[in-house]
Amino acid sequence: MKIATWNVNSLKVRLPHVLDWLAAHQPDALCLQELKCENKGFPLAEIEAAGYHAVFNGQKTYNGVAILTKEPLADVVYDIPGFADEQKRIIAGTLDGVRIVCGYFPNGQAVGSEKFAYKMAWLEALTGWLKSELQSTPKLVLAGDYNVAPEDRDAHPDWKDEIHVSVPERDAFKALIALGLTDAFRLFEQPERSFSWWDYRLMAFRRNFGLRIDHLLISAPLVDKCSACYTDKEPRKLERPSDHTPVVIELA
């Protein structure tokens, strides 16, 4: 089973890239973030024409998540149960016994800001919910844009902002790991300075001035089954790219 995650920064703008990528890579599931479109504007016909089912949780202008799958998902959940939130950041479903959770984690803006407090509260709610999800579905993949670079090697050494690399954010990431999850990317040898996001400004992609903030965490029963995890930088080189690249895992 091949599962990928990709923050597309507007599904409307990026739809041609997404359709091309689906055709070329044939993932069993593709988790998308930052749709920036309402459910009524979701391009379902185009995605179905490409041979995919879709579940989606969108809103106007901001946020929005979806999971595209070759086979239909079961037990779909929208938003974190019990966490009151206007922002559409979570969708989950089960595919062949694997619980796939797709998340667009809050950005947080700046350490200490109101948005940072929201980010931390959201992360705590997510962690609490996943604890119970793991009890009912031990095979689980948490895919998405975490907006956290978990270790120093996941950020360009010249990254000066605290946001995405601060201690509280990294502690929240560790709390997810402590649920029994593993960062699939680090199961394998990776090139130095492997990132998944580069700012549009300052020629950041060309300079490889980026962060690794898009992740696939997998639960213990999936670790031995995981045969590969990699980023695909090709879409970042296209005209009008998303600022994020897809990250992929392959499960035997």
Added chain:
DNA sequence: ATGTCGAAACATTTTCGA
């Protein structure tokens, strides 16, 4: 210019968020 991008609206330019 915090040097780009995408969306929205008191809209052909400005604002907000990222």
